[in-house]
Amino acid sequence: MTPQDVARFVMRRVLPFKERKRRAALKSALSELALQTQKSTTRDFEASTVILNIALFLLITERDIQALKIDALTHPDKWHRSLCTRVILLTVHGRDIDKVAGQKLRQALETIKAPDDMKRAANESLRTLRRVQKKAESDFEFLRNATIAHRDPDALTQYRSILQIDEMKVLNLAAEFSTAATAFITLLPNLFLQSGTLPSIVNQFSQREKKNAASRSEL
Structure with a gap:
């Protein structure tokens, strides 16, 4: 066995114990966040729903990565490691992130009367996420398209690309994404509290009534 094989053998037994608490926390957070997002959607409180939806969007990604990374790092079969890394x-x-954030988030933060420091922290975490995704596009576009997304029709090119994948480089990119995502998710309790203040509730209720009135006028 090579030193790398030995390290993978050891870590395959150590990492599941290290990740157990994080996995449980992610599962619990996902369940609760989905419930709160559904409640906010049912109440038609648009600003709260936007914020909760972004956090849920990021947490789903975190859970997906968490489910794959142990095998990506430690599975004894190289092809299996490569597949997990490519996914x-x-x-x-x-x-x-712009599909769920962007202007929607800016408007939501205005509606709930978020303090300036909270706005800056939320926007900075999303800017970091965008930088990570730009890095993914610039550094891994060919690899993504050739080996997992569209799959290169030249099977030999696809095969060689799969064999040459730098697993740690991809996993480091995922770690950068997770750090930025966590920065936004950590803000959620304060954002959620802010969305429950009287001015925020009044604003969201007013928006809901205006939207309902507009819908009725179209009938």
Whole structure:
């Protein structure tokens, strides 16, 4: 066995214990966040729903990465490690944060009357996520397209690309994504509290009534 094989053998037994607490926390957070997002959607409180939806979007990504990374790092079969690594790459690359954030988040933060420091922290975490995704596009676009997304029709090119994948480089990129995602998710309790203040509730209720009135006028 090579030193790398020995390290993988050891870590395959150590990492599951290290990750057990994090896995349980992620599962619990996902369940609760999905419940709160559903409640907010049912109440038609748009600003709260936008914020909760972004956090849920990121937490799903975190859970996907967490489910794959132990095998990506430690599985004894190189092809299996490569496949897990490529799925992680596809997961990070495909999470376009602007589809759920952007102008929607700015408007939501205004509606809930978020303090300036909270706005800055939320926007900075999302800017970091965008930088990570730009890095994924610039450094891994060919690898993503050739080996997991569209699959290169030249099978030999696809095969060689799969064999040459730098697993640690992809996993480091995923770690950068996770750090930025965690920065936003950590803000959620304060954002959630802010969305429950009287001015925020009044603003969201007013928006809901205006939207309902507009819908009725179209009938």
